[in-house]
Amino acid sequence: MGSTAYRGRGRPRGFVEEEALDRAIRVFWEHGYEGASLSDLTAAMGINKPSLYIVFGSKEELFKRAVARYRDTYVAYAAGTLEEPTAYAVVESYLRAAVDALTGSGHPPGCLSIQGGLSCAPANSGISEFLAGYRAVFEGELAQRLARAEKEGDLEAGTDTAALARFVMSLSQGLAVHAAAGARREDLQAAVDVALRAIAAYLPAGNPVAPATETTGA
Amino acid sequence: MGSTAYRGRGRPRGFVEEEALDRAIRVFWEHGYEGASLSDLTAAMGINKPSLYIVFGSKEELFKRAVARYRDTYVAYAAGTLEEPTAYAVVESYLRAAVDALTGSGHPPGCLSIQGGLSCAPANSGISEFLAGYRAVFEGELAQRLARAEKEGDLEAGTDTAALARFVMSLSQGLAVHAAAGARREDLQAAVDVALRAIAAYLPAGNPVAPATETTGA
DNA sequence: GCATTTTTGTACCGGATGGTAAATTGGCTG
């Protein structure tokens, strides 16, 4: 709790845990859980296998730690978008930010929660399930936020907000698939333009929230 | 060419090539290229490794043959949807049929072209690229079809038809991610309902194509 | 019947995998 971390009696660690984890994130992100071998991981992390096992326990636990840190860093933007004042603003800012994140420079394209392991060998089926659960969390938060918007009169009464959230998350996951395959940022933003027209169709009549011009790219 | 196939001189084959390929499709579909071991494959196909290598050449060639047959069987519905008379009907029938295919019984949920290997070990990066190219083919065909629709006055003049196609394909790929994680058919159809509202926004004024009621599920 | 041809079953190959045992290193404590 603070900067005066207790430095135990033994030999001090030759690496910073968070830094090593960041390196591991990249490897998992690029190659997936099964495509990332321990040799790849330790080489990128700058440590060797016994150190990895002492600190992280196993490859699976390392992966889960990596996903958790990925959420708290690379996907930290998502929570903020839920605080936009209107449903339309929430969806717009989430999808815009997602495309920017999916195609950002300085890290692999796409999304760790999908590339990590959409389907795995029978022995690793737990990884796919773990990631599916992880993805479901934000979809649930978005659905709740949209349900609140409907109560606040910010969406047409009777709107299926769960379906709306599922639509938004499906689109962003499909955009992640495109990004992983090398799609350009502005092309994905143009697809978001289309999606926003759908959201606009759910606004109550006379609602002034819909945008005058489409902003493509960033 | 016909039913009188030439039966060579040697020992006759103990299996039908297409049947074995169908079994392989399931294994790749469920576990991905890297998650499907040769042992898994040969066990499911009912043959042993030398037979597999004589007939299919290698694991990679087997996979590509599997994807080709998958396209010609499980995804055969897609080509037909392009022949619907209007842009709206094309998109609606494609998305409806895609959800039904993604959640169909009697085969793994989701889509082989995504689960097969969104990201791979460095040695298998060719697989991800192969699948990305495969996915791009139908997106291109859909974009062409929508461009024709715009020329025919079936979509607003000036519509970004490439973006529209990218939107539709991104959504369907995201629905595939959801399906692979176990999403229910009717929940995915409800997300399609939302998407169709976006398409409706691109119809010329006074176009009577938009549906009166949303048909959820099938 | 016998040689030929192709597929089959079995057993094996080198290499990589995730994971560890054992011993060395290096810094703290007394």
Added chain:
DNA sequence: CAGCCAATTTACCATCCGGTACAAAAATGC
């Protein structure tokens, strides 16, 4: 200084990986 202890290095483990060599089996052609 000696004693301790954790993190390091190195070497190794059993197992599985994709892929093959080899010989037995089963059909045809002569």
